Amino acid sequence: MWSYVFRRVLMTIPTILVVITVCYLMLHLTPGGPFDTERKVSEAVMANLQAKYHLDLPLWQQYLYYLKGLLQGDLGASFRYADWSVNELVAKALPVSLTIGGVSLLISVVIGVLLGTVAALRQNSAIDYLVMLIGNLGSAFPSFVIGPVLILVFALWLSWLPSGGWQDFELRYMVLPMALLTFINVSTIGRVMRGSLIEVMSSNFIRTARAKGLPTRTIVLRHAFKPALMPVVSVLGPLAISSITAAVVTESVFSLPGIGKLIVNGASNRDYTLVLGLVVLITVLAVLLNLLVDLAYALLDPKIRY
Amino acid sequence: MTFKLSRSAISASVLLALASGAAFAAKVPAGTALAAKQELIRNNGSETETLDPAVAESVGANNLTRDLFEGLTATDADGKVVPGVAESWKQVNPTTWVFKLRKNAKWSNGEPVVASDFVYGWQRFIDPKTASPYASTYGAFILNGIEASEGKKAPSELGVKAIDKYTLEVKTPYPVAFLPDVVSNLNLGPVNKAAIEKYGKEWTKPGKLVSNGAFVLKDWQVNSKVVIEKNPQYWDKGNVQLTKVTYLPVEDGFADVKLFQSGENDWVYQLPPATYEKYKQELPKDIRNAPMLGLRYYSFNVKDPVMKDKRVRQALSMVIDRDLLAQKITADGQVPAYGVIVRGTAGADVTAYEWAKWPMAKRVEEAKKLLAAAGVKPGSKIKFTYNTSEYHKKMAIFAASEWKSKLGLNTEMENMEFKVLLKKRHDGDFQIARNGWVADYNDATTFLTLVQCGSDQNDNGNCNPKAEELIKQGNQSTDPAKRKAALTQAAKMIMDDYPMLPLLQYTVPRLVKSYVGGYSTKNPMDRYRSKDIYIIKH
């Protein structure tokens, strides 16, 4: 198994290379540079700014320069936030995104699996429809609508929680963003769970179990649950990544200092190094998460061996 | 301020700041009960790009450097020039100024602030290696400033000199009556050479930043907050009420207001569009609104095949009903504008088109004639470019609707990201483009740069050599009245060429908690020092 893990990790290198090359080219092709500002700067200043960030070199040299830094673990200096290096910016933003994304994903798995199971066992009944009505909230309402509604209710009307902001991992500030992300994730997990459990429940080995006269609870818990979880596990990887990256909306609605915020600001400021740094980070995270999911698969399914 | 100053500044007259600094600081009206907790949370609109005063560009960054650092002069809550580190100054001849520094000004590490700190700060600011976006803007008022900012002269040749430890001499390339106003900008503030050399790029970080303002940096969490605290070393600390100020970087206007309503924020950066009337009714004690020195306008690309005809530009400008726009569309107290100079600007009078007073029907009729004469038929297409923003979008739809309903022109609206718009504007790749300008300092020249020949800020591509000559003559004049007449006439001449379509003068509608004292609605530059702010008992 370890050699498999090693091979997978090794595989990330070409992936990252391709991804950053594409992003690199796209960034530089996009009109408007990092130093195009409302107040047009004089040519001398522009030349110096460009020299400072090696933008005066031919594109391929800049690219090599960037790769060289990357090899040494240096993501470079931010163009926009001139006082910070990309490493520093990422190091501050990542824990925020990981905490919010990670915790909400855990909660979503519990709730989603529960809702999916209830719905599946009462397929096509009123309970099924109702459960999925609630479960599907997240995939039927855009997050930028759910978010402000949560703020309206819990921060402005009830005054229970702050309407946004961030205070050193204080729980009060994390509740609403986590709730929003949970809404989104629950609907995916719930639907996958429902579908897969329905499928498992109609398979031959469950029929056999039923024929033996086992009670439904035993059948579900002891036989059906584990195989039904397989598809859920397979969507966890993409969901985890999107919990971090697609948190753009969550983070702007709640004014959080996470990765999503940096991505959008970086792209609109043409902060080349910041954007590339984030791309590298997210790609690595994504590959690792997918690896974890595959290993979890192996734990659940004895047929799969690496 | 500048106006008062220039009137008495005839030739080499002497002007002394009349009182010692103490009289200018946070004036808490007698009888005001102060709150026990003097802490303020204000939104700064976005994450600051830097805390280095030399390179600070955005409004937000300048708000912070204004609290952390103090220049030769400062502006108080009403926008008046007051002494800063300099306790007095005089114009010893038309192009030479002498600033006397106070002896009790200290850095946050306890060392005294001396004239050479300013010399170092200014030379560093102008040095092309520092690459400050403002180098040429303020460099223009200091002898050899432009040349130094372009690297044609060494920074050491900049017209600033330490006569002794507490005397600073500044030379200007021509008589600059409003220099005391210019040097209140923190781009021209002092910086601590020892700290910069010790920490290098890291010098602006908490625990390392050495500053001389009323506040010191306590904490800086990117995209979360910047916290500053009262500076115990500050010379005028007795007049500083606030003990702590937290700056938030919230960009979304609606999120900003929600933080305000839930008590997480005392000071909204700017109200989102179309909400002013609502909050005026709901929160009458908290709403504040004041005009500022800024102009919303549309640039015509005078090199465009259609727009190169002045008659077309004039027709397009004539039919926009600015009153309706201000009252109904933006509905936030903005003032209609018909010239490049806005109300409250020193150094020139507001000019307006003659047709501004005509009834709309007559304006439309005239505009139709102009279009017909230029050969532009109803049904023709024009292209309007703007950047993504609810505010700009509403104004654009309004303009397009005016052009369509009154002139029969079809407007193709092109909405793009801000950076792309900037690029297109600077490259002259547009027909009509949204534009806007907020004064860097209170003088007409800041607005004239928008329409002057070959100016970096001129996106229209127009040039009126006669007006250019007038501006040059005006600037050479030591008589403020003559200068004002010349600049006003130049502004009118240029505007009669219709290089741009002036729309509205900016206002800053925002919510500030009623218990925040010291906020004035008479501040034309919207520049507040936390030094002047206090919390009333509530």
Place this chain on the structure above:
Amino acid sequence: MLLKNKQNALGDALLAAGLDALPVAGRSPWRDARERFFRNKAAVVSLVLLLLITLACVFGPMLLPHSFDDTDWDAMALAPTWQNMHLFGTDELGRDLLVRTLIGGRISLMVGLLATIASVAIGIAWGATAGFIGGRVDTLMMRLVDMMYAVPYLLIAILMVTLLGREFYLVVLTITVFSWMDMARVVRGQTLAIKSKEYIEAAHAIGVSTPAIIFRHIVPNLLGIVVIYTTVTVPGVILTESVLSFLGLGVQEPMTSWGVLIEEGTGVMETTPWMLLFPGALLSLTLYCANYIGDGMRDALDPKDR
């Protein structure tokens, strides 16, 4: 067969593809599936609602007195009223919200339809080719799919829209680029299973060319799984369009979409709630319907033998 359907669907209402497929197939498993589908009341009701919404969006604007871009400075931000037929009220520029909601619906549904068709087509071609050819080609092609998953799609979407402009078809293209991978994965898996069937070997034996085998024999047999995943893709694609609008990357004014309308409405939901309510309700209803239909299809067409 599927290709033919696609062309019908282009001119037709949303999701016609899935429905038409049933009678055309005319095989008994399909009849079973149809029966199973119609047993799911939520799915049937959803289907009817969705058809009604589509019809309203297509024909509604022609029947109403207002044009979607007519401003009226005397009727700004008007609450819903019978007067002047402003049944949904007006927006802040006095434009009739009912017409704008329906026109916006056209755009959103068209984006949903076109981006789904495009990503389904790419997904099928990619997955079937990879699965059928196998070996190195398969590894390489699926590596690219993994890579696409790892890319922070929102960032690339921002760059693409900025780079290319925000014409309607470019928005479709941008969404498509990040929506085809699920389909490719599923189709590949299914192809691998079908490949080993006897009739494919037989086709090989009599010398049928590889493309012919892929498109004439494998693709038609993928229909079940394709229909399921198509219905799952639609709501995701529509939601993505709304997120792009939230980030200010939607279609150009005066054209609009549900995402753009909702984004405008969210900010003013306390003063002029109808600006959020009507477009929001229609979008959510559509997404709910699409989700229920998707679940219904999945239950009905599950490829596993029951």
